[in-house]
Amino acid sequence: xxxxxxxxxxxxxxxxxxxxxxxxxxxxxxxxxxxxxxxxxxxxxxxxxxxxxxxxxxxxxxxxxxxxxxxxxxxxxxxxxxxxxxxxxxxxxxxxxxxxxxxxxxxxxxxxxxxxxxxxxxxxxxxxxxxxxxxxxxxxxxxxxxx
Numbered sequence: 195x196x197x198x199x200x201x202x203x204x205x206x207x208x209x210x211x212x213x214x215x216x217x218x219x220x221x222x223x224x225x226x227x228x229x230x231x232x233x234x235x236x237x238x239x240x241x242x243x244x245x246x247x248x249x250x251x252x253x254x255x256x257x258x259x260x261x262x263x264x265x266x267x268x269x270x271x272x273x274x275x276x277x278x279x280x281x282x283x284x285x286x287x288x289x290x291x292x293x294x295x296x297x298x299x300x301x302x303x304x305x306x307x308x309x310x311x312x313x314x315x316x317x318x319x320x321x322x323x324x325x326x327x328x329x330x331x332x333x334x335x336x337x338x339x340x341x
Contacts, residue, residue, distance in 0.1 A: 288339075288340045299326055
């Protein structure tokens with residue numbers, strides 16, 4: 195091999211490293227964490243003992259943490275508060291509750307329609323029928339009271 199061939203070979207090898215590094219830089223973010231040395235050593239040993247990369251453990255933790263935060267945030271957003279200080283506000287709130295009950299009833303009816311024939315005599319089917327009947331009764335009562 196002459197000197198030009200050696201330089202070209204080195205460049206092509208370095209080029210693949212550079213392209214791999216560019217791909218990593220474009221698709222990953224480095225997260226730096228400062229912890230006590232004994233915590234880091236214990237974590238590293240645990241990962242080695244289980245054959246798991248430290249990055250995969252931390253990535254899984256981040257995903258779980260984000261998912262839990264979304265669920266908690268969603269629960270806070272779903273917390274319903276009503277201003278029931280006037281009769282009109284109470285009536286509007288009750289009308290909204292009736293609409294929600296109607297949506298639940300419709301969803302349960304769709305669930306029954308999609309249920310396979312062999313499950314239509316199951317306990318789950320019967321419970322769903324009872325639920326629909328109860329929701330219908332609740333809607334009728336509320337509509338009567340708040341007409």
